[in-house]
Amino acid sequence: MTQTVSRRPLDPIALADGIRSGNRASLARAITLVESRKADHRAIARQLVQDLLPLTGKALRVGITGVPGVGKSTTIDQLGSNLTAQGHKVAVLAVDPSSTRTGGSILGDKTRMAQLAVDSNAFIRPSPSAGTLGGVAAKTRETMLLCEAAGFDVILVETVGIGQSETTVADMVDFFLVLMLPGAGDELQGIKKGVLEIADMIAVNKADGEGALRARAAASDYRAALHILAPRSLTWSPPVVTISGLANEGLQEMWAQVELHRDKMSATGEFQKRRADQQVAWMWDLLQQRMMEALTGNASTAGRLKQLEAQVRNGDTAVSVAVEEIASIIGV
Ligand code: GDP
Numbered sequence: 001m002t003q004t005v006s007r008r009p010l011d012p013i014a015l016a017d018g019i020r021s022g023n024r025a026s027l028a029r030a031i032t033l034v035e036s037r038k039a040d041h042r043a044i045a046r047q048l049v050q051d052l053l054p055l056t057g058k059a060l061r062v063g064i065t066g067v068p069g070v071g072k073s074t075t076i077d078q079l080g081s082n083l084t085a086q087g088h089k090v091a092v093l094a095v096d097p098s099s100t101r102t103g104g105s106i107l108g109d110k111t112r113m114a115q116l117a118v119d120s121n122a123f124i125r126p127s128p129s130a131g132t133l134g135g136v137a138a139k140t141r142e143t144m145l146l147c148e149a150a151g152f153d154v155i156l157v158e159t160v161g162i163g164q165s166e167t168t169v170a171d172m173v174d175f176f177l178v179l180m181l182p183g184a185g186d187e188l189q190g191i192k193k194g195v196l197e198i199a200d201m202i203a204v205n206k207a208d209g210e211g212a213l214r215a216r217a218a219a220s221d222y223r224a225a226l227h228i229l230a231p232r233s234l235t236w237s238p239p240v241v242t243i244s245g246l247a248n249e250g251l252q253e254m255w256a257q258v259e260l261h262r263d264k265m266s267a268t269g270e271f272q273k274r275r276a277d278q279q280v281a282w283m284w285d286l287l288q289q290r291m292m293e294a295l296t297g298n299a300s301t302a303g304r305l306k307q308l309e310a311q312v313r314n315g316d317t318a319v320s321v322a323v324e325e326i327a328s329i330i331g332v
Contacts, residue, residue, distance in 0.1 A: 012044050016051050022089075022151045024123065034142045035128045049142050052149035057275070059091075059148045060262060061155045063169040065195065066179030068160060071205040073112035075179060075245030076156055080113070082251055084121040088154045091147040092116065095140050095159040095169050096127035123152060134289050137168045141282060144172070170198040171278055174271065175258050180204045182214035183221060196225060199238050200261060203254055207242035215242045235268050236261055294330065301329055 010033075018026025033045040066072050080090040092113065116122040128139040144155050159169045170176040178199040196202070202222045207215030222240045231237060239257055243250035265271035296302050308325065311317035 010041075010044055012047055012051075015044075016048055019048075019052060019146060019150045020055065024150075027123065027146060027150045028125075030146050031125060031143050034146065035139050045142065049145055052146065055149040056145040057148060059144075059153045059155045060175070060258065061144065061157065061173040062258060063157045063159065063166075063173035063176045064179065065159050065166050065169065065176070066205070067181070070179045070181050071245045072158055072160075072179060075203075075205060075243065075251070076158060077113040077115050078245050078248050079251050079255065080122055080154075080156065081115045081119060082248070083154055083255070084116075084119050089121045089123075089152045090116070090119075090154045090156065091123045091125070091144075091152040092156045092158065093125050093140055093143055093147070094127040095133075095136055095157060095165055097133040097136050097165055123147060123150075132289075133164055133168055134285060137172065138282075138286055138289065141172050166195055167198060171281060174265075174274065175200045175261055177254075177258070178202050180218060180222065182206055182211045183218035196222070197229060197232070199226075200236065201238050201254070201257055202226070202240045203250075204240065204242045205245055208244035208247045208249065211244075212242075233265070233270060235264050235270055291330065295326070304329070 015026050015030050015033075019030055030045065030048055033041045033048070036042060036045070064072055064076060076092055080092060083090050111117070113124060116124060125143060128136055128143070140157065144157070147155055155173075157169050157173055159165045166176075176198055178195055178201070180202055182204055202219075204215045204219045204222070219240045219242050226238055226240065241250055241254050241257065243254055245251070262271060265274070295305065305326065308317065308322040312319055312322050
């Protein structure tokens, strides 16, 4: 017998109720709506997020980055499992702008996190493939809110350092953790990318077996490097720890730092301010994206934009004149 897969009608109220009661299928469905390109889906997603807003904001949001092979998935799998064992509910999200090119995300992949994948208190969601980094980030932010409404109290957002993705993730979390390899002559891998400037903590991974000594040496190099940077906050100096995600060593101490950061920053109000600033920046980001979409999404406008671009390229039209015409198209 062939089974007809009937699409259940979208019932936003039932979905919201499902999420409130922590139903994973409802959560997954809502995230699909957030990620959808269809206007009606997105409208429902917006309403859902708005309705669930009072239930959001209670999780600790932690971004985790590092080069491929540094041990992100191993560490997240282990750290997440430690946290669920302590009674937390952990959601793992990913921001991978390259997923739009490769057609699949290497981040947030369940097969990379074997323990968490079968953990009923964990939820893993790969990166949305949404065209641009801004698009991916916008969807991840909304997904984060939905996860919080579903009762997840720890959100781990994984990313690799492609382009601006590290900064983008740092801008959506409370704490940004940078994983590093024990140095092999390249101790200061992160400095050139400015990642140290946005790190709230550095963890040198693979501090086990033969790597232990090198990890400690790398850690003191990073401490020295951080020391010469202007502090981002007077309340928090980013610590450097050594861990072994594989051997589950140092992860408890590492998490204690994340909680200490929250406590200290909450006491001074910086924690709340960071979130409020992020909300406002998100609003402007989204508005910018919408305006660009409105411009480029309309076939006739898009054609005129191409012409103007060509004229500017050839030097036939002044940039200011072209911009003036475009502005008049959108009525500003
Ligand atoms: P990712 O690409 O950053 O997600 O890195 P993976 O978690 O996939 O790890 C890459 C490789 O490093 C795998 O072979 C892991 O087993 C290994 N690895 C990860 N963490 C550790 C660790 O703490 N110690 C050691 N010795 N190996 C590790």
